[in-house]
Every structure is written in structure tokens, then in C-alpha cells.
Amino acid sequence: MTDLDALDLDFVQLGDTGLQTSELQFGTWRFGRETEEGNVEIDEDRAHELLDAYEAAGGRFIDTADVYGGGVAEEWIGDWLAERDRERFTVASKIYWQIRDGDPNSRGTNRKNLRHRTDALLDRLDTDYVDVLYIHRWDDQTSAREMMKTLNGLVEAGKVNYLGASTHRPNAWKVAKANAIARAEGWEPFSVLQPRYNLADREIEGDYLEMARSEGLAVCPWSPLGQGFLTGKYSREDGLTGESRAAESSRFQESYLTEENFDLHDELDAVADEVDATPAQTALAWLMHRDGVTAPIVGARTVEQLEENLSASEIDLSDKQVSRLTEAKGGPYAGL
Ligand SMILES: NC(=O)c1ccc[n+]([C@@H]2O[C@H](COP(=O)([O-])OP(=O)(O)OC[C@H]3O[C@@H](n4cnc5c(N)ncnc54)[C@H](OP(=O)(O)O)[C@@H]3O)[C@@H](O)[C@H]2O)c1
Structure with a gap:
């Protein structure tokens, strides 16, 4: 077993901001999340053990969202932080997904939703501010001007330190346009991006990463292990294993359990053997070595x-x- 105290994670600069954050952030998506069978994937005790372990390794950046576990993820993080010096941690949360049936205003980045939900998440986290507030997805029904002005107001009110844009599909021009509006108006622009990026999932290579570089934005990838695919627990022959939530998802199976990805995994296994590491560690190390990844x-x-x-x-x-x-997956951007 690893001696977590000995790890002592490094700090890295969060893009062009003055903030130093951990080289590996900790994600809390599965805190309090209910499975189809009605079980909680990570309960409160486990959540606190995971946060303890992350802290012991020197980790200081906690990523959450107001919909994780229907809000309980933030509550559990808030309880945990209450016993620590909150100032030592960087906390990010996200707003977007609809939270009330039949109420279209409870979704997206309109002013009413952003203001109300920011207050609600600060309350759950039991803190006066979050370090990064992300829009969880892009809301095409709210103008970039309304969104950026509202977000700027949250920064000016001291409820948010930096702004972030998370995404499922690359949306470079939308972020660049919103930042151009914000800068022209003297408002706070986005400083951080949160896209999906891992060895098997390379959609952001190209324009999106170029835009991030040119805008000086931090890039904090989610699903860095392809929801577990890159850990070696799936095999070409047997496919799924019992010890996995993702294994049940047809979307996961279609995206990750492909011949091309298993070929990539063979190369990952070979490199992992050479450096005496596991496939998961090697896949994460690859991401940490990628230009433009924070x-x-x-x-x-x-x-x-x-x-x-x-x-x-x-x-x-x-x-x-x-x-x-990089080249094992092939594709138009393999050499980037
Ligand atoms: N902005 C967004 O839209 C968005 C979307 C998704 C996630 N996120 C953020 O990114 C974080 C990470 O995303 P993710 O959970 O998809 O990351 P991931 O690292 O790709 O997948 C994590 C899952 O893989 C399996 N796994 C992880 N390490 C393993 C290991 N060493 N050995 C075997 N299996 C292992 C575990 O699931 P099993 O054991 O069940 O297989 C684990 O829950 C989330 O917690 C959240 O904070 C953001």
C-alpha cells in the first residue's frame, strides 16, 4: 500500500490565474449517487475516507457540482471542510442541470438560476465562496452577455473567485466569444476549462486545446481513466467485469469497449510494464505530460x-x- 503522506502532491499554476492548485484534483461525482438498484455508490463515511486520503497525499483541490448526489456531495464536503482550515483548500462546483420538474428556469445559465443556485451551493458547502464556479454545460438559450454579466456579478460579490466552463463536446468558439465579450466589458472571463480527455477519448485535441492555449486557460480533464477503461479491468475476451458501475452502461460499452481501444490498451500495458506502474497510473501520467493539461x-x-x-x-x-x-490511438491529432 502507498504511503500517502510520502506522496506530497505538487502545486501547479491554474492557467493564467495567480492560483496554485494540486497537480491531481479530486472528483466527487459519485458521492451520494444512487444506482438503479437504489444503493448509494459512495456513502458519507466512504466519502470522508476518500477526502482524508486525498488530503494525506497533499491534495488540495476538490471538484464537485450542485447536482452530485442531488446536493449531498456538497453537504458532505462542507461537513468535512468544517473540521479543517477551509482556506487551505480550493473548491470548485458547477451549475447547469435542471433541478425542478416542470420549471425551465431551474436549468441553465440564466440570471435567476445562476444567482439562486450559487447561494444554495454555498449554503450546502457551508462556505462564503467557491474558488471556481463552472457552468456545467453550455446553455444556448441564454445569451453569452447575460451569462457573463451575471457570473461577473458573483465574482464581484466575493462568492466566486474564478470562472470555469465545463463541457461534454468541444465548444471552442463559444468560450472564446464569451471571453471576448467579458474582456471588452471589463468583466471576469473564464479562466478554467473542464473537458473530457483521456488516452482513449481525444476529441478536444485540435481547436479546443489551441483555444485554451491562446486564451491562457487552465485545462482540468474529467474522466481521465475513461471511467475505468484505462485501469486494465476490462479485457478484450471477457469484456465486462462485475466490479464496475460503468460496465452496466451501454454508452460506456459503445464508447470504450472497442477493438481500437483494446489495441491502445495493449500499448498502455507495455509502457506500464516498462515503468513498473499500473495501466491507470501510466494513463494518468500520460495526461499529466500532455502539453496544455493543467x-x-x-x-x-x-x-x-x-x-x-x-x-x-x-x-x-x-x-x-x-x-x-499518443500515437497508439491514431486519428488526425495523434501527433499533437
Ligand atoms: N464536468 C463534467 O461534466 C464531468 C463529468 C464527469 C466527471 N467529472 C468530474 O471528474 C471526476 C472524475 O471523473 P470519472 O469518475 O469519470 O473519472 P475516471 O478516472 O475516468 O473514472 C473513475 C472510475 O474508474 C474506476 N477506477 C478509478 N481508478 C481505478 C483504479 N485505480 N482501478 C480500478 N478502477 C478504477 C472507478 O469506477 P469503478 O470501480 O466503478 O469501475 C472510478 O469511479 C468526477 O468525480 C467529477 O468530479 C466532471
Whole structure:
């Protein structure tokens, strides 16, 4: 077992902001999340054990969202932070998804929803401010001007320090346009991006990462292990294993359990053997070596998984090994 105290995660600069944050962030998506069978994926005790382990490794960046566990993720983080010096931690949350049936205003980035939901999440987190407030998804029904002006107001009110844009599909021009409006008006622009990015999922390579570079934005990838695909727990022959939530999802199976991805996994296994690491650690190390990536957000269901993943910070890959992994998936941007 890893000695978490010995890991001592490094701090990295969050894009062009003055903020230093952990090189690996901790994601809380599965805190309080109910499975179809009605079980809670990560209960409060486990959530606090995971946060303890992350803190012991020197981790200081906690990523959450107001919909995780229907709000209980934020409550559990708030309870945990209440016993610590809140100032030592960087906390990010997100707003977008509809929270009341039949109420279209309870979704998106309109002024009413952003203001009300920011107050509600601060209350649950039991804190006066969040370090980063993300829009969880882009809301095409609210103008960029209304959204950026409202977000700027939250920064000016001291409820939010920095603004972020999270996304499922690359949306470079929308972020660039919103930031151009904000800068022209003297409002706070987005400083942080949260896209999906991992060895098997490379959609953001190209315009989106170029835009991030040109705007000086931090890039904090979610699903850095392809929801577990890159950990070696799936095999070409047997496909699914019992020990996984993702295994039940047809979307996961279609996106990740493909011949092309298993070929990529063969190369990942080979490099992992060379550096005496696990596939998960090697996949995370690859992401940390990628130009333009600030800090991946690690998710974990158990403390053992978290320990394994945080140890990726110790793995050194040669340029050649990084290129082999980059090129193993192929595609138009493999060489970037
Ligand atoms: N902005 C967004 O829209 C968005 C979307 C998704 C996530 N996120 C954020 O990003 C964080 C991470 O995303 P993610 O959970 O999808 O990340 P991920 O690292 O790709 O997947 C995490 C899952 O993989 C499995 N796993 C992780 N480490 C493992 C290990 N060492 N060995 C075996 N299995 C392992 C676990 O699930 P099983 O054990 O069940 O297989 C774990 O829950 C989330 O918590 C959230 O904060 C944001």
C-alpha cells in the first residue's frame, strides 16, 4: 500500500490565474449517487475516507457540482471542510442541470438560476465562496452577455473567485466569444476549462486545446481513466467485469469497449510494464505530460483506487513513451 503522506502532491499554476492548485484534483461525482438498484455508490463515511486520503497525499483541490448526489456531495464536503482550515483548500462546483420538474428556469445559465443556485451551493458547502464556479454545460438559450454579466456579478460579490466552463463536446468558439465579450466589458472571463480527455477519448485535441492555449486557460480533464477503461479491468475476451458501475452502461460499452481501444490498451500495458506502474497510473501520467493539461480530476470508488491513482504523480515517462501512447490511438491529432 502507498504511503500517502510520502506522496506530497505538487502545486501547479491554474492557467493564467495567480492560483496554485494540486497537480491531481479530486472528483466527487459519485458521492451520494444512487444506482438503479437504489444503493448509494459512495456513502458519507466512504466519502470522508476518500477526502482524508486525498488530503494525506497533499491534495488540495476538490471538484464537485450542485447536482452530485442531488446536493449531498456538497453537504458532505462542507461537513468535512468544517473540521479543517477551509482556506487551505480550493473548491470548485458547477451549475447547469435542471433541478425542478416542470420549471425551465431551474436549468441553465440564466440570471435567476445562476444567482439562486450559487447561494444554495454555498449554503450546502457551508462556505462564503467557491474558488471556481463552472457552468456545467453550455446553455444556448441564454445569451453569452447575460451569462457573463451575471457570473461577473458573483465574482464581484466575493462568492466566486474564478470562472470555469465545463463541457461534454468541444465548444471552442463559444468560450472564446464569451471571453471576448467579458474582456471588452471589463468583466471576469473564464479562466478554467473542464473537458473530457483521456488516452482513449481525444476529441478536444485540435481547436479546443489551441483555444485554451491562446486564451491562457487552465485545462482540468474529467474522466481521465475513461471511467475505468484505462485501469486494465476490462479485457478484450471477457469484456465486462462485475466490479464496475460503468460496465452496466451501454454508452460506456459503445464508447470504450472497442477493438481500437483494446489495441491502445495493449500499448498502455507495455509502457506500464516498462515503468513498473499500473495501466491507470501510466494513463494518468500520460495526461499529466500532455502539453496544455493543467491537472486531471481523478475519480475513485475506493481508497485503494485513489491511492493507486495519486501515485501517478511519481511516474516519469520518457518523450518516446509519451509519443508511443499518443500515437497508439491514431486519428488526425495523434501527433499533437
Ligand atoms: N464536468 C463534467 O461534466 C464531468 C463529468 C464527469 C466527471 N467529472 C468530474 O471528474 C471526476 C472524475 O471523473 P470519472 O469518475 O469519470 O473519472 P475516471 O478516472 O475516468 O473514472 C473513475 C472510475 O474508474 C474506476 N477506477 C478509478 N481508478 C481505478 C483504479 N485505480 N482501478 C480500478 N478502477 C478504477 C472507478 O469506477 P469503478 O470501480 O466503478 O469501475 C472510478 O469511479 C468526477 O468525480 C467529477 O468530479 C466532471
